[in-house]
Every structure is written in C-alpha cells, then in structure tokens.
Amino acid sequence: MPASRTVAVRVPATSANLGPGFDSLGLALGLYDEVAAELLPGGPTEVQVEGQGAGELDPGEGHLVVRSLRAVLDRAGVPQPAGVRLRCRNRIPHARGLGSSSAAICAGLLAGRALAAPDLPDDEVFALATEIEGHPDNVAPCLTGGLTIAWTDPSGTPRKLGLSPHGEVRPVVLVPGTRLATAEARGLLPKDVPHTDAAANAGRAALLIAALTRRPESGLLLAATEDRLHQTYRAPAMPGTADLVERLRAAGVPAVVSGAGPTILVFGTSDTHDSIASEVGSDWHIQLLDVDRSGASVHFPETR
Numbered sequence: 001m002p003a004s005r006t007v008a009v010r011v012p013a014t015s016a017n018l019g020p021g022f023d024s025l026g027l028a029l030g031l032y033d034e035v036a037a038e039l040l041p042g043g044p045t046e047v048q049v050e051g052q053g054a055g056e057l058d059p060g061e062g063h064l065v066v067r068s069l070r071a072v073l074d075r076a077g078v079p080q081p082a083g084v085r086l087r088c089r090n091r092i093p094h095a096r097g098l099g100s101s102s103a104a105i106c107a108g109l110l111a112g113r114a115l116a117a118p119d120l121p122d123d124e125v126f127a128l129a130t131e132i133e134g135h136p137d138n139v140a141p142c143l144t145g146g147l148t149i150a151w152t153d154p155s156g157t158p159r160k161l162g163l164s165p166h167g168e169v170r171p172v173v174l175v176p177g178t179r180l181a182t183a184e185a186r187g188l189l190p191k192d193v194p195h196t197d198a199a200a201n202a203g204r205a206a207l208l209i210a211a212l213t214r215r216p217e218s219g220l221l222l223a224a225t226e227d228r229l230h231q232t233y234r235a236p237a238m239p240g241t242a243d244l245v246e247r248l249r250a251a252g253v254p255a256v257v258s259g260a261g262p263t264i265l266v267f268g269t270s271d272t273h274d275s276i277a278s279e280v281g282s283d284w285h286i287q288l289l290d291v292d293r294s295g296a297s298v299h300f301p302e303t304r
C-alpha cells in the first residue's frame, strides 16, 4: 500500500428526476459536502462528522463513505487498509431529496481511487457508484456537474451525458424539516404505469432539456416539469410537499419534487426567492443555489 497521505474531496448536492425525468435527469447544485480521507495501515477506522448527520451516522466501518471507499479498492483489486480516517464536513441535508447518499458514495469512491487505485477509469467509478446507489440519476451530476441525462445500455452498463444549463436557470430548493428515505419512496411506485402517462412524460422530458439549455422561460418550464410517473404515487408519504407543489404550480411556478422528496425544487430566476417566500410558510428553509458546473473535485492538500 502507498505511503499514508490525506486526500480532500468535495461533492455537490444533486436534484434528480426534475419532474418528468424519473431515474434519468439530474442537476448538480452549489451546496457541498467535504471529506478528507486517509488510509490507516494500523486501523481502526475513525470518522468525524461536522454538520448534517453529526451524532447520527455510524462512526466506523458502517459509514457510507468508508463502505464506498473500500468498495472501490475491492473493484480495483487493491489490498484493504486496516482502517480509514475520515473528516466530513456535511452541508447536504440527509433523506430530503438532495442526493446526500450519492454525494457520500461518490466521495468515498473518489477518495479511495485517489489514494490507492489511480488507474481506475471514470466509467468504472460511475458504474460502481450507480451499483451502490441503485440508480444513476444523482451520481451522474454529482460526478460531472451541470445537467445530466443518465441511462442504462442493453448490456446493463450505466451511461451519462452532461449538458450545460442556460445561465438564467436559478435552482431554488425548499427544504422541510421532515425526512423521507428514498427506499421508502421507491416502495410506493407501481410496477406498471399507463401508456398515456409514459408518453406524456417522454414528451415533457424532451421539452425540459430544451427549456433548461436554450429557453428557460417560466411558461415552457411549467409545461416541461409536469410528471405523471412518480410524484402523485408518492404524495401520501409527503402530503405537505404535494400540497405546496400543487399550489406553486397553480400560481405558475415550475415546482417539482426534488429526487425522492420531500424537498421541492423550483426552476427560478433571480427574483424568484421573494415570490416564493410569500407563498411558502416558515416550515420550509428556502435556499437559492447556483448550478454546480464542474462536479466532484479531488485534491491533495499541501503538507508541511
């Protein structure tokens, strides 16, 4: 194993689905978790967490970043260290629909690759992240930045295409205090959907790509963010979210459930914050964010 050194990884929050693009579309947001990681030949694993999840997450081998770091070493056929030291500064809220688990997985994979498996290609990292997360739509923008379209090819390999959203697209997230685990939200989905609903979503998803990259007008965005494949089925698990999305949309605001919820994502403009604030009660934390355009980053801090 190479000499012990520390790597620093920064990973963005992400919003998946974006309305009609279930398990396919995703957007990287300017809100970041930071992880410093080191391999410990003598063990044991130590995890320090500041911010989101502090005092709640497994402080050892069960921590998702540690498990992901070890997974990438296994995938690369590299020997495992006895332990791992992590310092995590978390800003992405957990189980809210902002891609916290994807961020943790990508952080672990990128840290492990940088420390011990530098030849592992990007595609392998993306495939492993998708395998651990279960679907590609958050990991794609987390790794790449910007707006991403993810799909699975006939051999089962995940693929992604990155696009640059128009400069006028301003994501606003409305984050409630309540949580909803993605696994629970996925359990509410039907096995089959009506053909008319699938057809409607396909058209809306295509329109959304055009609106986000070329014509971010609120009328187009409102039409382009209609969904019939997941939001209604999940509404019983997040009634406050479903109600607010409906009210915002009735007022002409392009609002969708972010990821598996319960956060709401609005495609806004620079003055959106004020107009939403009047519609939304104090139970929601409103954040106007930038689009992250570069995705996860990795560096080795200078040591003295």
Ligand SMILES: Nc1ncnc2c1ncn2[C@@H]1O[C@H](COP(=O)(O)OP(=O)(O)OP(=O)(O)O)[C@@H](O)[C@H]1O
Pocket: 014, 016, 033, 053, 057, 063, 064, 065, 088, 090, 093, 094, 095, 096, 097, 098, 099, 100, 101, 102, 103, 104, 138, 180, 181, 182, 183, 258, 259, 260, 261
């Ligand atoms: N930074 C982190 N470090 C360790 N574990 C984490 C971290 N972030 C998330 N997790 C784990 O992932 C869980 C949340 O994952 P989940 O997929 O339910 O929601 P999400 O990723 O926040 O939302 P979504 O997938 O809808 O965008 C947390 O409860 C925790 O167990």
Ligand SMILES: N[C@@H](CCO)C(=O)O
Pocket: 016, 017, 022, 023, 024, 135, 137, 138, 182, 185, 186, 230, 259, 260
């Ligand atoms: N496409 C995923 C995103 C959340 O991880 C879902 O809606 O379940």
